[in-house]
Amino acid sequence: MMDNKTFIIAGIVIALLIGAVAVFMASGDPDGLESTALVVQGHKELTGATPEDAEIEEDLTGKFSYESPMPDYSLGEAMGSTGGIIAIVIGTILAFLVVLGFAYGIKVAGKPAKQNQ
Amino acid sequence: MHIPDAFIPIWQGAIYWIIALVFIALALRWARNDMNEEKLPLVAVLAAGIFALQSFNLPVSMGTSGHLVGGALAAIILGSPFAAVFILTLVLIVQAVLFGDGGITVLGANIINMGVIGGFVGFYTFKGLISATKSMPVSVFFAAWLACLIPALACAVEMFLAGTFPLTEGLVAMGIYHAIIGVIEGFVTIAVIYLVTSVRPDLVDTGVKATAGA
Numbered sequence: 001m002m003d004n005k006t007f008i009i010a011g012i013v014i015a016l017l018i019g020a021v022a023v024f025m026a027s028g029d030p031d032g033l034e035s036t037a038l039v040v041q042g043h044k045e046l047t048g049a050t051p052e053d054a055e056i057e058e059d060l061t062g063k064f065s066y067e068s069p070m071p072d073y074s075l076g077e078a079m080g081s082t083g084g085i086i087a088i089v090i091g092t093i094l095a096f097l098v099v100l101g102f103a104y105g106i107k108v109a110g111k112p113a114k115q116n117q
Numbered sequence: 118m119h120i121p122d123a124f125i126p127i128w129q130g131a132i133y134w135i136i137a138l139v140f141i142a143l144a145l146r147w148a149r150n151d152m153n154e155e156k157l158p159l160v161a162v163l164a165a166g167i168f169a170l171q172s173f174n175l176p177v178s179m180g181t182s183g184h185l186v187g188g189a190l191a192a193i194i195l196g197s198p199f200a201a202v203f204i205l206t207l208v209l210i211v212q213a214v215l216f217g218d219g220g221i222t223v224l225g226a227n228i229i230n231m232g233v234i235g236g237f238v239g240f241y242t243f244k245g246l247i248s249a250t251k252s253m254p255v256s257v258f259f260a261a262w263l264a265c266l267i268p269a270l271a272c273a274v275e276m277f278l279a280g281t282f283p284l285t286e287g288l289v290a291m292g293i294y295h296a297i298i299g300v301i302e303g304f305v306t307i308a309v310i311y312l313v314t315s316v317r318p319d320l321v322d323t324g325v326k327a328t329a330g331a
Contacts, residue, residue, distance in 0.1 A: 011162030050180030
């Protein structure tokens with residue numbers, strides 16, 4: 001059976017490979033929610049292709065707006081797919097570390113309380 | 118189905134946040150009391166895998182694409198819907214804050230849809246089907262498919278309440294697109310469960326292992 005270290009390394013390597021391939025292969029079509037927005041706004045037929053110039057109208061009154069550091073998993077046009085890969089690698093590693101940190105922190109923080117019972 | 122900030126008014130987003138926080142608190146309690154410490158590697162690797170798989174949009178025809186969400190996967194493989202809430206909440210925070218994928222004020226709604234509803238629908242559909250059919254692939258497929266479709270329909274209702282989509286048109290379009298995207302959810306969830314079960318059966322919840330041939 002695979003030990004923990006090998007399992008974690010293999011898991012992260014597979015995740016990074018999937019993410020890297022996604023940068024080149026992922027479909028640029030809108031997702032289900034975006035497609036629905038285009039349909040209800042009359043820019044797209046329900047079962048038809050999405051027109052090249054279709055854009056979602058956003059009413060921002062009373063809404064919050066936030067500029068993320070790496071919008072759309074990219075580092076901007078100039079960085080191209082290299083930027084895309086960097087963004088995905090950062091995200092994948094960060095997702096791993098944040099969840100590991102939280103889970104580990106909760107376990108460790110929870111321990112003394114259990115011992116006192 | 119990551120809702121952007123522009124789709125929900127701030128006050129409604131706040132209500133979803135409050136509901137989400139209740140489930141996040143329960144998920145933290147699950148992590149402290151019921152999450153087996155030996156499963157930490159799986160919990161963390163799943164987060165990395167779900168993040169990467171979520172970036173991989175596959176074409177699903179009709180000018181639309183979709184990707185795995187992972188709520189059913191996390192809940193089934195770790196044996197609790199709160200595992201999905203725990204992992205999806207943190208993945209969604211990373212996506213929203215760093216990559217603008219899903220908004221900030223609407224993050225509560227996204228956590229409810231993909232983590233809470235996805236996790237609970239996926240987990241309990243699996244539980245029901247596995248005792249009825251004894252087939253891991255069949256149970257996992259339909260559990261994951263529903264864990265994609267039902268959150269999408271919930272999302273359509275939220276969009277209606279926000280005044281962003283009309284009710285019927287939103288439900289029909291969200292339903293049709295995610296009924297197809299759910300097929301991706303189904304197959305990828307089966308594949309990951311088989312993969313993890315074959316290399317580390319000890320990390321997989323007993324309810325899955327018995328029927329996965331490990």
